[in-house]
Amino acid sequence: MVMKMPSIFVKNARFLVTIDQTRRIIRDGSIAIDDGKIIDIGKTDKLQNNYGSSEIIIDAARHVIMPGLINTHCHTNHHLARGLADNVLFPTWIHERVYPFESTMNEHDVYLAAMACCIESIKTGSTCFIDPGGYNMEHAVKAVDESGMRAVLSRSAVDIHSNARAIPGKMREDTDNAANSSEQFVREYNGAAGGRVHAWFAPRTERMASTELLQRIKELAVKYETGITIHASSTQDSVLRHKEIFNGERPIERFNRAGLLGQNLLVGEANWLTDEEVSLIQKYDVKVFHIPTGSFHGAYGALQSKHLDMIKKGIAVGLGHDSAAESNFLDMFRVMYSVIARRDVNLDPTLAPPEQVLEMATINGARTALWENEIGSLEPGKRADLIIIDTMRPEWLPLHNPISNLVHSASGDSVSTVIIDGKVVMRDRIINTVDEQKMLMQIDEAGLSISERSGVSRYAIPRWPIS
């Protein structure tokens, strides 16, 4: 049974940043919520009379209210490998660190890893993330459900094992198994957690999915009216290797031939695309996730990519952090800041204005999640996913321009209260849904244990001696 959510009135915000159609910013703003949805937004003195007796009243004086941030790429399965795969080339990263770690995880580890992502997301102001595929994902669904988070979750589909030496056993499926297991996950979990979980399909990378598998997944995604996410063209090497396997075709060209391109496809990191591939993405309204901080960590080339050009062409480009083994934090404020590195490499300080960056992390993230009708902005009728940010902090003052401060100055630590789907998930930095300290103890223990069991722990030491 779905319980009716309490009515909530958040009032007196110094600025309420709506990111609605007109990008309205309301000084002394308030927002009224009922049964999980936003029902009204406006000046506090206009709304006070109607909503002043709501069940929950939150005084947001000296705070900024904005839509919850949307992290369009978060590998829950990799999360507990934080710090185990730094300063290495990608083949080492994936084959010697991440695959052994991931394939050692048991079901409870998957739950704790996903819970760790949920807790870190909530504490830093993300209200939704997209997981691009893992295994035993029903346990990630459980973590998302319990934490109050919103997420797109998917089960990895892999049927090409060109580097069999390094591909763990459970990833060595044939086309039928990969498609059928993916379908089963979507059938069981799409719409789970009271609608907060959307289940998608996730062929893992361009080189790990056959054309037949891509075609079958496309048919299934259409059948279930859901999305598909896949890694493609993250590195120059990944494009070259793809061309070697597929008769010289580039990834997006093959996706086109397979019929995979469409409005329900989310592709990234997409750092190395030709103009022709960008045109195909635009033509088919394909969505794109951009991962600057993961690229900084692994040196993939995101600062040389065409993501800003894609935005100019109207393509939906969202931001993501990747995994904690790759961009070792989930704080989307730090990810937003990283986008402005474009200014430096191009010697152009007018690039990536903060309004554009904030759109990538909110409304455009919602477009990439195929969820823009319900989240990504604060507007009556949408689900109530919002964050309340404390501005009485040194990095926030003086507060001339809230959009500038959000992108250039803030960190996720300034998020004080988080509401997801009309539920107060965190209030004054205390998470209401789960016992954070107890979970963190278990998360730490699980990470160290998987590291030992997988043998990856030998990489867990600094180069300096520990006495």
Ligand SMILES: [Zn+2]
């Ligand atoms: Zn990824």
